[in-house]
Amino acid sequence: MGLEKRRPQQADPLAGAAADPSGLLDLLGVAAVLLEADGKIDMWSPQAEELFGYTGGEAVGQYAAPLLLHPEHQDAAVTLFAEVMRTGRRWAGAFPVRHKDGSTRMIEFRNVRLTDSLGDHYALGLAVDRVALRQMERKLALSNRLVSQAPIGLAVMDTELRYLAVNPALAAMHGVSEADHVGRGFREVLSDPAFEGAEALMRQVLETGTPVVEEQVVGRTAADPEQEHAWAVSVYRLEDHRGGVLGIANVVVDVTDRYRAARKADQAQRRLRMIADGSARIGTTLEVERTARELADVLVPGLADMVSVDLLDSVLQTGRTALGDGPALFRVVAVKTAYPTDAGRAMVPPGRLTTYHADHPASHCIRSRRPLLITHLSSGDHSRIAADSEAAALLARAGVHTDMAVPLIAREKVLGVMGLARARNPLPFDEDDLTLACELASSAALSIDNAVLHQHIRSAVETLQRSLLPQSPPRRPGLEVAVRYRPAQARDEVGGDWYDVIPLDGDRTALAVGDVMGSGIQAATAMGRLRTATATLADLDLDPARILTHLDKITRELDPYIATCVYAVYDPHRARLHVASAGHLPPALVRTGEQPRLLDLPTGTPLGVGGVPFESTTVELKPGDRLVLYTDGLVETRDDPIDERLQALLRLLAPPDQSVEETCDRLLRLLRHPADHDDVALLIACALPLAPS
Template sequence: MTPASPGSRPADGPASGAVAPSGLMDLLNVAAVLLEADGRIDMWSPQAEQLFGYARSEAVGQYAAPLLVHPEHQDAVIELFAEVMATGRDWAGAFPVRHKDGSTRMVEFRNMRLTDNLGDHYALGLAADRATVRHVERKVALSNRLVTQAPIGLAVLDPDMRYLAINPALAAMHGVPESDHVGRRFREILPGAPFLGAETVMRHVLATGAPVVDQQVVGRTAADPETDHAWAVSTYRLEDHHGDVLGLAYVVVDVTDRYRAAKKADEAQHRLRLLANASGRIGTTLEVERTARELADVLVPDLADMVAVDLLDSVLQTGRADLDEGPALFRAVAVKTAYPTDADRAIVPPGSLVTYHADHPASHCVRTRRPLMITHVSGDDLSRIAAGPEAARLLARAGVHTDMAVPLIAREQIIGVMGLARARNPLPFDEDDLTLACEMASSAALSIDNAVLHQHIRGAAETLQRSLLPQLPPGRPGLEVAARYRPAQAFSEVGGDWYDVIALDGDRTALAVGDVMGSGVTAATTMGRLRTATSTLADLDLDPARILTHLDKITADLDYLATCLYAVYDPHRARLHVASAGHLPPVLVRDGRQPELLRLPTGTPLGVRGVPFEVTTLALEPGDRLVLYTDGLVETRHDPIDERLDDLMRLLTPPDRSTEETCDRLLRELRHPAGHDDVALLIACVQPLAPA
């Protein structure tokens, strides 16, 4: 059998049955010396050569004491040697040794007596440099103190991810005794889903040797199973001095306070972003339903999984809350859910009227003017927050587990209630959520109330304006007439557009369209005055230019400006007399020809004073159509007016079968649903004059 060379290691594996050395002996570099009974050196290890400086050939056969010990210590050493050989008791200690180079070194010794099969005694001396031994002892002491007393968690695992050692701090974090860790796998101690990622990182470190520092892990352990904690985990691979993998060590620092502080800061930033988002997205129009939908859109899914906005019906009808008689009557105006859910059918759909039972959160908000939050919804709570038993069943099936109701209060008057709930989001509502919801409800309530107020003012103005517009006569000699009026939409108020059809003597008919500059009730009132004046002046049988001159004076006295087109058609002569005061030109449509804009002397708007108006006379034939309109039909904020007028004439080619169809088509194709200006449209079609 060939002896192993110095420093070689047994091969690993089942064939040899050997395992890799720990490396501690190599670290200490322990020297072995075998002495005969008389003190002569019989065997000398390579480590002894390194420690004492003498080669084997120089040491074997020599007496150990004279070779290694200073003269002043030789007697004491010989006496100790004799005692070991006589009694068989081991001796250990340290004393100075003379090195071959003449220096003196402190060496740690352990001497023991050996007996061979013949009964002869030998002495085995194990020696190591005392400085090296002390260095290792200090490291071991430091490691023990660090492991047992450090406030941070420390653990050592073998390559199979089984615990070999763990300190008390980490055992306390896990909520599992130290003794129950040893021999068990990492995932047996920490089975929760958040620790799966930590195990993946550990295996990566074990495979690559690349350490991972400050990996954040958030989860729950047996020490506190109801609360999330956060840890910073640093993982390192352990290797011996030969590079063989022993396992891995990981260090755990509890950073829960830092994690919670950062989480609160993130939540605060999120709330600020949500409030900023709400300020830009809520109240973009003065439409009640749209404003309520904007509120719901902002809240879902950032704050809640589902939101419902209900307004008091009395506020919508009259502008004020009427809570004196019976339960509050709500009208659902907006519903929003983050995803398809059974809860959709449990929430009252928009447009519906509903009266909630006395214990419902909405009823509570109306009575107390205070919000109501149910952090953890139970079975009884579901019956309370639902509109009925079937709705409660649907909410339970949807998984609703937390709920809150917030009153909508504007100008010290409650106008409705906002309901919020979570199902898929596992976190219950907390006080910060309630504060945020109340802030957003307060801001949105003012926008909704403004929309309600605008709706009532707008309704009054529209009613006034429509009352000032004429009722078209059933028919005029030689004319088929159709007219339309459309008020402004979106956030604009009603304007001052009007049309009129006035019967004159001799079967003649006066046609007028006009537009008072400005909007609101005052513009509508001014329009009514001008229309009344136009009707009065028409009875005086004045030509169109004289009519506009008088209207110019009246408009100037009212401190307003207006455009107007006034025309008189005589069916017996088939003549049209027309004059314009700054108004858009009418369109003449004739069979077999392209529609054309009438090139009239435009004149100045009414109210400028002192500028004369001119009359233009046209000959008309049966089938000819005259299209009069206000600028709301063709003007937009982004399109050139020439292009829009071209669109108007294109839509008049070919003409529809009736003037009514033409009116509807023009409004449908040219006017945007949210047009910012009102529109007056008047179409007259020349008909053959019936015999007297």
């Protein structure tokens, strides 16, 4: 079985030599008729068969006038034909033509004389149905008017994205004339990098044929290079009647107003979110530095790339604004940058005292009590916002291009200033940004002023509290005593905890630890009165239970205060401790060779309640034994059960291999959290052998 030889395929001799034909002539159906000099039909095209109804066999050899024209028009047609043949001038016009089916149609003619190589003349007639031609003309005219008068941008581009035609609206949008568009590529006309995505979109439409409708594009054109504009762009592929790709059509609608309105709405929502965020996050404590850091955390990176918060040192020291004749003295309390940058090294670090030159934005704000907005910083302007020339160079290197300074004012008092700058964010600060910064500054300034006020009040109360406590415990026979007082942290006021070591006759010593419920100056004052009363009653040499009874009566006179207290008297000669409690946590006893334990005392009721008698208990306290008295701030927390915390205290007391001073420090370090909300009084007494008289 042999293989059949295949004839090689004949190549198209015109392939690659001729361009693809246009479909316009096909749409018009142009008929061609060749007439001899005497008017006889010599050639008849297929389009003529469709237009007139006669086949080539029926028409060729016939005289055209009798075949196609009504009798009343034949003479005029013959005269025109003779004129064309005689002079060689072309003629164009319309004649009513008789169709084979008997109907009459108005046909548009174009007649020209042709001469062959022998010098013989012929007439070439081109004919089109006038109705079809008028429809095409109306469509073209309508299309031209729609394109030229449309308020939206229209463009036709080839497969290489070169402009073939644009309308005036699009030329105005681009700031490039219609003539300068033609033949140029899309990215030649629109060079802004923002249009790279639009170019990729067009190539995708060319490749897939899937149209894209109202894709938003934002960029700058030569028509308005200083401002961003927005357009809704629709792109679809153009194909001929055979499906060949001709290019793309581009429909562009300017939606800048809508875009800017949407952006303003987004900015308004962002401002509201930042204000709400600031309300929730700024001022969570009564600590000045922390409040300033909270303000910086809200501003960066939402509004600025870098922020500094500076307060007047006079405000921090005295609570008052004191501006002398010289430059204002600031203390930097918070600095934050959105990312590592040289600008960070140009900013004065937190905690540092500094002054600024007279033209610095901070100096301007302090003097004028008004914010300062610098929308654009040129290369030589950075010295205006920098502390010195080196800082100016760092700011310029970091790309800082816009700056804002806003005073911190509360209760008509200037507290300081916050400075904001942008580098990586390309947008300059505007009036809306300034309004937002001022709103946040106003809210934060009130929180900072409250924190400053609290700091001064707390300092005064703490000073009062410490002045009411013994400065150092006296040395007593048979006892080694260590005491500690720790005030509550900055978020809370000083409380009413106290301790006392009171010498008594016969080498005896009274030990007391108490806690007035409440905080502030009133609690500290009540504590001072109770401590004074305790010392006075101790001189009466009363039993501890009787001492508490008298203190209860005094406390009731201090209404509405209530206090807890442990009062004990140690006799070193008998190694006896007499102790009574008024609603206080039980003391801990640490004895060599035994596990630390809490003394089992009648708890009693707090001082100020009244009506319940107190009881004294006697405990042996031999040399080497330790008694630990404390207030609830040492062991109580908001999250842990009190029993677990008391067990933790006992574990830390065993074994007693440290001095009483070291034990005090250890308990405070391991039991007390830096943010604890209560103050602490701690007293540890260790029994010692009596020295010989």
